[in-house]
Amino acid sequence: MPNSFDRSRLRLRSFREYLDDGWALIGTPAEVRDGLRQYRDVTGYERVLYGDGTIAAPPPREQPH
Amino acid sequence: MHLRRVTASGTTYRANPWPERHAHQYAIGGRNISGQTPTPTFGDPHRQLRSTRFVTGPHPPLRPDGTRADGIRAVLPHAADERWSEQAVYDSGLEQMLAAEALGYRSVWIAEHHFNDYGLCPLRSPGIVRRGPYHHFASRHGVSLLPLHHPVDLAEELAVLDVVSGGRLDVGIGRGGTLQDYQTFQSDAMTAGPGWRKGSPLMRQSWSGAPFDFQGQFHSAAGVHVRPRPVQRPHPPLFIAPTARTAVALGGPPGPAYAVVILRVAGRAPAAAHLYREVARAAGRREEEVEDLQRRSWGMRVVHVAPDHAEALRATEAPFMGYQRKMSVLALRSHRRDRAELVRPLAPAPALLP
Numbered sequence: 001m002p003n004s005f006d007r008s009r010l011r012l013r014s015f016r017e018y019l020d021d022g023w024a025l026i027g028t029p030a031e032v033r034d035g036l037r038q039y040r041d042v043t044g045y046e047r048v049l050y051g052d053g054t055i056a057a058p059p060p061r062e063q064p065h
Numbered sequence: 066m067h068l069r070r071v072t073a074s075g076t077t078y079r080a081n082p083w084p085e086r087h088a089h090q091y092a093i094g095g096r097n098i099s100g101q102t103p104t105p106t107f108g109d110p111h112r113q114l115r116s117t118r119f120v121t122g123p124h125p126p127l128r129p130d131g132t133r134a135d136g137i138r139a140v141l142p143h144a145a146d147e148r149w150s151e152q153a154v155y156d157s158g159l160e161q162m163l164a165a166e167a168l169g170y171r172s173v174w175i176a177e178h179h180f181n182d183y184g185l186c187p188l189r190s191p192g193i194v195r196r197g198p199y200h201h202f203a204s205r206h207g208v209s210l211l212p213l214h215h216p217v218d219l220a221e222e223l224a225v226l227d228v229v230s231g232g233r234l235d236v237g238i239g240r241g242g243t244l245q246d247y248q249t250f251q252s253d254a255m256t257a258g259p260g261w262r263k264g265s266p267l268m269r270q271s272w273s274g275a276p277f278d279f280q281g282q283f284h285s286a287a288g289v290h291v292r293p294r295p296v297q298r299p300h301p302p303l304f305i306a307p308t309a310r311t312a313v314a315l316g317g318p319p320g321p322a323y324a325v326v327i328l329r330v331a332g333r334a335p336a337a338a339h340l341y342r343e344v345a346r347a348a349g350r351r352e353e354e355v356e357d358l359q360r361r362s363w364g365m366r367v368v369h370v371a372p373d374h375a376e377a378l379r380a381t382e383a384p385f386m387g388y389q390r391k392m393s394v395l396a397l398r399s400h401r402r403d404r405a406e407l408v409r410p411l412a413p414a415p416a417l418l419p
Contacts, residue, residue: 012393015382024367024385026377032370043338045364 154185174237177210179246181394189214190222208237208304213250216264217286220271224295232296237304238265256283265303272300304363338364 018024025035039045149157162173178184189209209219227234241247247254263281270277274294279286295301338359345355367385371377 012386012389015378015386018385018389024369024381026369026371026381027374028372028377029370031374032368036366036368039364039366042335043364044342044359045338045362 151185172235176208179210179213180243180249182391189219190226208239210241210246211238211264211268212240212252212256213246216267216284217271217289217291220268221291223268223301224272224291224293227295227297227301228293232301234295234297234301235304236268236301238268239305269300269303302361338362 013021019026025032025039027035175186175188176184177187177189179187209223211219223234223236241252244254246252263283267279267281267284267286270279271289271291272295276288276290277286278288341362342355342359345358346352350358369377369381371380
């Protein structure tokens with residue numbers, strides 16, 4: 001509910017902290033491949049959904065509209 | 066096979082130009098990951114730069130027979146860079162879906178979001194329905210926010226999508242997140258959890274193909290006969306997208322629904338997977354059923370591939386942190402502690418985490 005937890009504890013973490021927490025798999029093809037294998041082995045999930053990837057979008061070179 | 070398709074922007078994609086066994090070696094954007102097979106050509110000199118924004122890169126064959134079972138979750142976000150127009154976001158998202166399909170990805174998941182620029186698709190059933198040579202491409206909802214809608218109303222729309230897609234619809238449902246959502250759509254946040262649990266059976270009953278009466282705590286109906294009936298029987302597969310222990314636990318109780326769980330919190334996925342298995346066993350599911358659930362579940366990862374590690378980090382940090390800032394705003398608006406925990410530092414990771 002609106003005041004059911006202390007929002008003052010919220011804070012944006014550093015990029016490194018997010019990576020260390022496993023938020024994203026970023027690197028070379030080999031690193032990503034190994035990371036996905038490890039993810040599969042540890043979780044048991046054999047299906048990978050590549051998600052929210054548009055966050056890595058650079059700005060468009062031209063605005064079409 | 067060299068099926069070609071020209072998108073609205075004039076971009077040409079080739080459908081399935083590579084053997085299935087090699088398709089996993091490619092990243093969208095024309096990069097040749099393996100260095101052994103042809104690099105796809107997209108014509109547009111900016112294509113590579115633009116296309117690398119979603120996705121994803123190489124991954125191992127995930128099944129013994131070498132076939133893949135991959136999907137892309139298209140949130141249709143407003144990009145971290147505010148220079149993106151909303152029209153550009155949609156154009157880009159749709160182009161990416163087409164490109165993904167041509168590269169062999171099997172599904173696209175589209176999320177329902179309201180009132181923030183993290184997600185620009187407020188449709189409750191945002192089906193991408195196309196047939197023809199691309200018939201393998203499945204549309205999935207990742208996810209529709211059930212407490213914001215009447216279950217029968219939502220079931221009707223989804224049934225139509227399943228019919229016109231030829232039975233290639235998967236349905237993801239979630240309970241929603243922000244107080245503003247609940248307030249605007251006059252849904253009670255206090256009962257969103259129970260409402261979600263009870264709304265799903267009503268959706269399934271709506272897809273039964275027979276008239277029915279329903280009297281529940283949140284909804285009632287008399288003599289309702291929902292048409293059309295979905296092509297898939299008894300109904301399209303149902304997914305839930307838990308981000309919290311309580312939501313994960315919803316996947317456990319016996320019953321035909323919630324056969325599959327999407328686990329979205331990447332770093333906590335191993336612990337959540339373990340919890341899901343434990344809850345399912347405690348709820349009386351047989352071991353082989355638990356294994357089947359696990360096999361059909363999806364884990365979501367945010368992935369970015371670059372030729373070297375430093376470049377991958379450089380290209381990713383700013384937009385990733387922009388995304389996190391948006392998520393932090395969502396967390397502040399949320400009534401749910403688990404949403405806040407997406408941003409807040411968490412307790413030490415369980416032992417299952419790698």
